[in-house]
Amino acid sequence: MSESVAVTVALACHSEERLPGIRAAIDSVQRQSHRPAGIVVAVDHNAALGAVLRAEFPSVVVVGNDGPNRGASATRNVAAARARTPLIAFLDDDEVAAPTWLAGLVAPFEDAYVVGTGGRYRPVWNHRRPFWFPDEFGWVVGAHYKGMPTTTARVRNVWAGSMAVRADVFRAVGGFRTGFGKVGDVSRPEDTDLCIRMAAERQGHWVYVPRAIVDHEVPAYRASLRFFAGRCYAEGVGKIEMRAALRDLPDALGDEQTYVTRTVPLGLARNVATGRLDRAAAMALGIACAAAGAASASWAARRTGAPRPRITAGSGSA
Template structure:
């Protein structure tokens, strides 16, 4: 029987209630072990060791950042598979079992979940579905049934432990820490696929990602789109795989159709929100392009 450990990365006591919810949802999947790794926060580590009975609590062995935090948990795991959750994620019933199924194919090295945003306040009416990735959610254009993909997101990701370790895990110098937002999960997927593996997207496996106040406004949207452009160019510079073909295809195929749809709805008198969403798509795409250009210029200076 395939064994699985669930690794939950955390760093701040500000998310305490969300973290307890993530732990409870992970334990409900009945994995072999739930491992919570704390990113350089001794007070949070000690509090968890008291409050989270039956859970392994570790400190990040690497420099600060989510990449080293996840690597620490994966290195501790002694299971066939390792699943990753974040401290603001709740896994739906059956999440883990639905993901495990695809590992019956020995060519599969990893799998990912559908991510539904859990808006803790009302979702802004101007916010387009095509930019749900800006709040950590799945978006139109992804497969609607289980299918191979270039990459999945680390929140809700499951990997073969041996393949993950052979690839060296997440790059500890590349990822999310502080205000830096670089796609360490995409970069990992490209490296593992380049070694001969296959990634699967399993939309029936669902997790919910909390979207609190401060991540549901225009300021976050602007920052996240700009950072996405910078991060993807930085990832491409690492030459980890096929580069940015998926991003270019999304920009050329999905976004123009979305703008046309929203503009047509506005023209038919269905409300100004459609016009606002069309504007948000164009604005967000422009910001990502500006971020990409900024990173290109910065990289050439070095």
């Protein structure tokens, strides 16, 4: 199946400032060992950028997200709507896929119970990695982190920028939940939300494929301690909001509990034992900020008394 199955690659973008990255991402898809059946680029409310991409990439389908919903989730849904293949893969505009990326993502679909797959994020720091940055917190900048599987493995969720899905299951749940993901400076775990809903829809599972690699750009501003703390805080907020929305579905925060009770303590002990107190301190700060975000979101929900919308397996918006 992996050699013959058709897959469309969907890419979302929004700004001319990212043109070099968009070009590199598209070029990397065109060089895949597993040739995609098509490439669809969706542009978020930016007709000028869409015109540039149509002129530069005549073989690529370029569509506009001109609807009421902005952001990565809505724009990915617009791209996915144009796919006519059984599989859809997603790549972000600040990533470059390795030549075997798509082949790696497609291979696990030989198992009928696999609803989606995801690959490994390899960070490309525009500024050198900070000396204090802990290995267990790669997720803060969109990179693999210590504690993730090192071989192909079943997982609860993967990340949206390097993901392949069964198109029928993706559409059955309504795609990415709009208004919940990345819109402006707000970041919520739209990919985890999607993964949980898709798995519940078909009683299936997700597979992480570390050999399916993307190089993910890490801008210089993300190398600051301020960004680190803010991103950890946002993660705490987002996961509590996700749990409230998915309260009818199982295991919403099981991976986070394992991370906090196993991965983080092991990392703290290792860094203290090796004299890396800077990294141990950063880990403690990150957990404290995430906990503060979670507490803030929980308090806000109780204070307003307004029930969160209940999200079932088929409650997306594609």
